[in-house]
Amino acid sequence: MATYAETLVNVRSWANRDSAVLTDALIKKFLTFAADKAYRTLRIPALETTLDFTVTSGDIVSSPSNFGTEVNMTVPSDLIQLIFIQKKGSGLVWNQKVDPRTFHDRFADKKDFDYYTRVGSTFILHGSVQLNDVLQVHYYRRLVAVDSTYKITPANYSAQTTALTTMTRRASGYSSPDATLAALGRTTLYFATGTTTAQIDALTASTPKAATESGYDVAAEMEPAFIENWLRDENEKILLYGALVEAFDYLEEEKLSAKYKANFEEEIIKLNQEEEKRASRGGNTSINFSGMGLI
Numbered sequence: 444m445a446t447y448a449e450t451l452v453n454v455r456s457w458a459n460r461d462s463a464v465l466t467d468a469l470i471k472k473f474l475t476f477a478a479d480k481a482y483r484t485l486r487i488p489a490l491e492t493t494l495d496f497t498v499t500s501g502d503i504v505s506s507p508s509n510f511g512t513e514v515n516m517t518v519p520s521d522l523i524q525l526i527f528i529q530k531k532g533s534g535l536v537w538n539q540k541v542d543p544r545t546f547h548d549r550f551a552d553k554k555d556f557d558y559y560t561r562v563g564s565t566f567i568l569h570g571s572v573q574l575n576d577v578l579q580v581h582y583y584r585r586l587v588a589v590d591s592t593y594k595i596t597p598a599n600y601s602a603q604t605t606a607l608t609t610m611t612r613r614a615s616g617y618s619s620p621d622a623t624l625a626a627l628g629r630t631t632l633y634f635a636t637g638t639t640t641a642q643i644d645a646l647t648a649s650t651p652k653a654a655t656e657s658g659y660d661v662a663a664e665m666e667p668a669f670i671e672n673w674l675r676d677e678n679e680k681i682l683l684y685g686a687l688v689e690a691f692d693y694l695e696e697e698k699l700s701a702k703y704k705a706n707f708e709e710e711i712i713k714l715n716q717e718e719e720k721r722a723s724r725g726g727n728t729s730i731n732f733s734g735m736g737l738i
Contacts, residue, residue: 447590447669450474450679454686458694465690473693474589477685477707478674482523482585485681485711487718489673490586494519495531496578503574504567510549511556512573516566521584528559528566531577537568589675589682592667595630597651600665604646612643613664634661681710 454470455462482490496516504513516528529536539558545551546560546567557570568578593599593609603609632651634643638661642648652659669675674682684707691700 447675450589450675450682453679453683454690457683457687458690460690460694464694469693470686470690471590473686473689474682476689477682478586478589480685480707481674481681481711485714486524486583487714489677490523490583491526492521492582492584494580494582496580498572498574498576498578500574503572511570514568514572514578516568516578516580518561518564518566519580519582519584521586522580523583523585526581526583528568528581529579530572531579535571537570543567586672586674587670589672591670591672593670595632595665595667597632597653600632600646600651608668610665610667612640613666630665631662632665633659634663636660678710678714681707681714684710 451467451470451474454473455465458465498514502514502516504515527536535557537557537559539553539555541551541553541558541560543560543562545553546558546569555570557568559566559568561567566580572578595610599609632653633655634651635649636658638648640663643661643663651663684703687703688700688707691697691703
């Protein structure tokens, strides 16, 4: 598992260019571009997620009637590709997607009572939906940026466990915030009187406060950790090859750019093929097809 700093070093080492030619700022951009390109075609479980959406009165466009209910649902901001929408615990799945014009045309031919469309950043669902129903959107997502870090907050400190690192202690026992901490990406948390450095390191100290308060006078300088990112942590070759494509495009070295582009695309194809094989194992695969009245 590579850290973000190690990933920067790897790109520079493979490119065989020093910082005068490829600055850290450039390499960071190249890594971002590589991730953007990977999301276009990479379809693996690590990118799947499910979002629960509870229907409120403000989401309902029309009241229940013989013609069903229309509900607006905001498209998740990190969505790449929709897998399914269902009403939680009901067995109801929106299998039919129609174009917006057909959706709003009351007399247009629609196979199902429950169907949906997308208009801009909104899914519009028609069918058997009521107030307070929980709708589940399962989809492929973009991960957080490869250089995203946790905020230094009491909540993130409390969420930290031996399995999850959100921040590390940089110093202890100093009495006031350092004016340069913000520039370094570090901030101060204050702990209860009597809290020891050992307790802070072992994550057993009382919940910290973000600023000095009565009874909270043990200051610790904290440095944020990088948020987990599958592309960086579990399959850095995709990021590495993708960043090298961008680097050699920037350097106008077409042969090397083409070489790493082939490597980048091959890694994505292999991962997608591996997932297709895994998905077909463990049972008999069946596919449901509707001809929508076609012969």
